Amino acid sequence: KKEVFYECLRAIDKNFREVFKEIAKGEGSLQLENPLDIRSGLLIQANPAGKNLLNIDAMSGGEKTLTALAFLFAILKYKPAPFYILDEVDAALDKVNTRKIAEMIKKLSKKEQFIVITHNDYTIKQGDRVYGVSMENGESKILGLELPEMKAG
Amino acid sequence: KKEVFYECLRAIDKNFREVFKEIAKGEGSLQLENPLDIRSGLLIQANPAGKNLLNIDAMSGGEKTLTALAFLFAILKYKPAPFYILDEVDAALDKVNTRKIAEMIKKLSKKEQFIVITHNDYTIKQGDRVYGVSMENGESKILGLELPEMKAG
Amino acid sequence: MQGFKSFRKRVSIPILPGFTVFCGPNGSGKTNILDAVCFALGRTSTKSMRADRLHELIYHGNASIPPSDYASVSLWFDNSDRVFPLETPEVSIKRKINKKGISVYKINGKTTTREKVLELLSSARIHPDGFNIIMQGDVSQVIDMSPEERREIIDQVA
Amino acid sequence: MQGFKSFRKRVSIPILPGFTVFCGPNGSGKTNILDAVCFALGRTSTKSMRADRLHELIYHGNASIPPSDYASVSLWFDNSDRVFPLETPEVSIKRKINKKGISVYKINGKTTTREKVLELLSSARIHPDGFNIIMQGDVSQVIDMSPEERREIIDQVA
Numbered sequence A, B: 001k002k003e004v005f006y007e008c009l010r011a012i013d014k015n016f017r018e019v020f021k022e023i024a025k026g027e028g029s030l031q032l033e034n035p036l037d038i039r040s041g042l043l044i045q046a047n048p049a050g051k052n053l054l055n056i057d058a059m060s061g062g063e064k065t066l067t068a069l070a071f072l073f074a075i076l077k078y079k080p081a082p083f084y085i086l087d088e089v090d091a092a093l094d095k096v097n098t099r100k101i102a103e104m105i106k107k108l109s110k111k112e113q114f115i116v117i118t119h120n121d122y123t124i125k126q127g128d129r130v131y132g133v134s135m136e137n138g139e140s141k142i143l144g145l146e147l148p149e150m151k152a153g
Numbered sequence C, D: 001m002q003g004f005k006s007f008r009k010r011v012s013i014p015i016l017p018g019f020t021v022f023c024g025p026n027g028s029g030k031t032n033i034l035d036a037v038c039f040a041l042g043r044t045s046t047k048s049m050r051a052d053r054l055h056e057l058i059y060h061g062n063a064s065i066p067p068s069d070y071a072s073v074s075l076w077f078d079n080s081d082r083v084f085p086l087e088t089p090e091v092s093i094k095r096k097i098n099k100k101g102i103s104v105y106k107i108n109g110k111t112t113t114r115e116k117v118l119e120l121l122s123s124a125r126i127h128p129d130g131f132n133i134i135m136q137g138d139v140s141q142v143i144d145m146s147p148e149e150r151r152e153i154i155d156q157v158a
C-alpha cells in the first residue's frame, strides 16, 4: 500500500515539474513534509520564473492560480478523471497566462473532456464548441454559438 | 447617538438604492434585521435586473461583486474616505458590468481619489494616469504609461 | 434538466468529448449548470450549491410565472467502454427533488437509492465532491489547504 | 518605499487626485504596492500582507543579489486643508522595519510610536484595516460577512 502511494506521488511530482516549467517557466515540485511518512502533509515548492523560493502563501493571485492548475494537470496526466468542470478559473490571470492555460486545456482536451466556464474571449475561441447562456425574465436559456474561426477550420 | 445612526443608515440606504439601480438595474436596499434595534445586523436586499428576491448568498459571482461595490459607493457618497484602493475588484465581472463599474469609478474620481489595480483594458483606459508594474530578476519596477487616448483627450 | 434553479423549462445540453465552453453575462445561469451536475451526482451540501435548503434549488417563479413543483436533473454517460458495471451503451443518472426536499434517484430509469448511485459513480471514479470539479472562486483552494488535506488528494488518486 | 518585498531599490510613486491605475503581469508587484500602503499605515497582521513574520516583508534577495537589511515605506498626504492636526502643508508617515522585525515609525521625520501614528491617521479618518481598501479576492466580503459585522461598518461611518 505504501508502494502504491510512493509510485503515485513520484509520477505526479514528475508531471508537476514538467507542467509547472511549461506554464510558469519555473521550478516546482511536490514533497512530503516527512518523506518517510505517507501520512504526513504534502508540500508544494514553487518558484515561478526563476524567483527565489517563497512560501506558496506569499505568491500573487495569478501565481497561485497557475500553481493550482499545474497541480490539477499533473494529476490528470497520471490518472485522468472522466471529465473536468472549471468555473472561471482564469479570473486572476493576466493575458499571457490566460493564453497559456487555455492552450494547455486545448491540448489536454484531445484526450480528456473539459467543460469550462469563462468570460475570457481567448479561452472561448479555444473551445471545440461554445454555449452562450443568457437570462430572460428570470429564466436561463442556452444557445449553441458558432464562432467565425470555427467555420474556417 | 441612536439619532446619528439612523440618520446615517437612512442616507446610505438612499444612496444604495440609487447606485444599485444604476449599476445593476434592479431594486436594492439596506435594512436592519430589527428596525428598532441599532445593535441588530444589517441586511442587504438585492434584486438585480428585476429578478425575484433571492438570498444574497445565492447571487452569482458577478452579482455579488456589483452589490458589494454598490454598498461601498453608497457609503462613499455619504462620507467619502480620503482614498480608495481596489485590488482587482473586476475579476468576476463580465464586459458590460466591468464597463459600468469603471465608468462609475471615473465619475466618482472627479471628487475622490481612487487607486485601482486591474488586468482589464477598458478599466485601464478610464484611468487619469496608468502605472505599469513589471518584474525583472525578482525586482519590481514601475513605469508611467501613456495611452494613445490620453494624448487625444 | 427541468425546474432546476433558473432553468424552468426543460433543457438538454449535449456535452461532447473535447473542450466545451460556457459563456454569458453575470447571473445568466452558467454556474447553475455546474450546480445541476453536482446535484445529480448526489451532492448533499446545499451550501455548496448556494442554497440554504434543498427546496431552494427548485425554480422559484417570477412576477408572472409561478414556482415549479420539482427540480430534476439527468446526466447521460457514455458507457461504450463499459467503465460502469452495466450492460447499456449509455448510463443515465437522474435526481428529482420536490418541494418538501425529498430526492428520488434513478439509474437508467429505475428508481434506486443515493447510496447505489454513489456506488455506481465511484466505479467510474466519479465523486460528487471530486477535485475534478473546480467551483467559482475555488481554484487556489489546493494552495490554501493544509498539507494533510493536499496529501489526501494523492491518497484518493492512488 | 525601499527594500519592501519585491521593491529592492528606492521607488517613489506620485499618487495624484483622481483615478490612478496600476496594471502589469501576474506576480509583477502590484499587490505588493497595496501591502506597502497597509504596512506604512501601521497594520500588524502580517498574514494580511501575505507574510508569516514581519522580516519576510524585507526584500529577500535573488541568485546574485543579497537580501536587503531593512524595508521602509513612506506615505505623503496632502494637508492643505489641515485635515491633520499639524501645521505642515504635507504630512509624511514612515515605517521602517529591520531584520529582527522591529518597526520604527516617523511622522514628518520625527520618530514616534505606532499609537501616535494611528491617532494622527484617525483624525483624517484613515484606518489600516479600513473598508476603503479592498484586497485581492475580498470584494464580496461585505456580502459574505454576518449582518452584525456589516452593521459595524455603518457604526464606523456614523
Ligand SMILES: Nc1ncnc2c1ncn2[C@@H]1O[C@H](COP(=O)(O)OP(=O)(O)OP(=O)(O)O)[C@@H](O)[C@H]1O
Pocket (backbone or CB within 6 Å): A133, A138, B051, B052, B054, B058, B059, B060, B061, B062, B063, B092, C004, C005, C006, C007, C024, C025, C026, C027, C028, C029, C030, C031, C032, C033, C056, C057, C058, C059, C060, C061, C136
Ligand atoms: N431557485 C431559483 N429559481 C430561479 N432563479 C434562480 C434560482 N436560484 C438561483 N437563481 C438565479 O440564478 C442566478 C445565478 O446564476 P449563476 O450563478 O449561474 O450565474 P453565472 O452565470 O454563473 O454568473 P457569474 O458570471 O456572475 O458567475 C441568480 O441571479 C438567481 O437569480
Ligand SMILES: Nc1ncnc2c1ncn2[C@@H]1O[C@H](COP(=O)(O)OP(=O)(O)OP(=O)(O)O)[C@@H](O)[C@H]1O
Pocket (backbone or CB within 6 Å): A051, A052, A054, A058, A059, A060, A061, A062, A063, A092, B133, B138, D004, D005, D006, D007, D024, D025, D026, D027, D028, D029, D030, D031, D032, D033, D056, D057, D058, D059, D060, D061, D136
Ligand atoms: N520579501 C520579498 N522579497 C522579494 N520578492 C518578494 C517578497 N515578497 C514577495 N515577493 C515577490 O512578489 C511577488 C508577488 O507580487 P504581487 O502579489 O504584488 O503580484 P501582483 O502583481 O499583484 O500579481 P497578480 O496579478 O497575480 O495578483 C511574488 O512573486 C514574490 O516573488
Ligand SMILES: [Mg+2]
Pocket (backbone or CB within 6 Å): B060, B061, B062, C030, C031, C032, C136
Ligand atoms: Mg458563476
Ligand SMILES: [Mg+2]
Pocket (backbone or CB within 6 Å): A060, A061, A062, D030, D031, D032, D136
Ligand atoms: Mg495581486
